[in-house]
Amino acid sequence: MTEPTSSARRRFLSRLALGVAALPLLRVNRAAAAELPHLSPDDPAAKALHFALDAAKLDPKKEPLYQAGRHCGTCALYQAAQASGDWAPCGAFPGKAVPKTGWCQAWAPMA
Numbered sequence: 001m002t003e004p005t006s007s008a009r010r011r012f013l014s015r016l017a018l019g020v021a022a023l024p025l026l027r028v029n030r031a032a033a034a035e036l037p038h039l040s041p042d043d044p045a046a047k048a049l050h051f052a053l054d055a056a057k058l059d060p061k062k063e064p065l066y067q068a069g070r071h072c073g074t075c076a077l078y079q080a081a082q083a084s085g086d087w088a089p090c091g092a093f094p095g096k097a098v099p100k101t102g103w104c105q106a107w108a109p110m111a
Ligand code: SF4
Pocket: 051, 071, 072, 073, 075, 076, 077, 078, 090, 091, 092, 093, 098, 102, 103, 104, 105, 106, 107, 108
């Protein structure tokens, strides 16, 4: 009868230990996010996805995938929780920060 409770307690303590062990890693990731280099539109990966620093300046005739209201700040890949000012990491460009005003062809709606 006490087996399930003991098993559940062990699982809980194991998860708690993992969570505590991960805390320093989370701090490192947040510190690193503030120090990420800003993505340049001249970066080859940025060019491939037509990255622009300011979505408001895009011409929809030249960028048919762009629509008003779409910018990094409204994109599911923009990691706002790790932002430093208006710049944050982006899932499409690992190791780089993108501006909230930016846009690229990988823009995805938030769930
Ligand atoms: S994937 Fe989203 S957040 Fe990243 S650059 Fe493109 S539009 Fe911005």
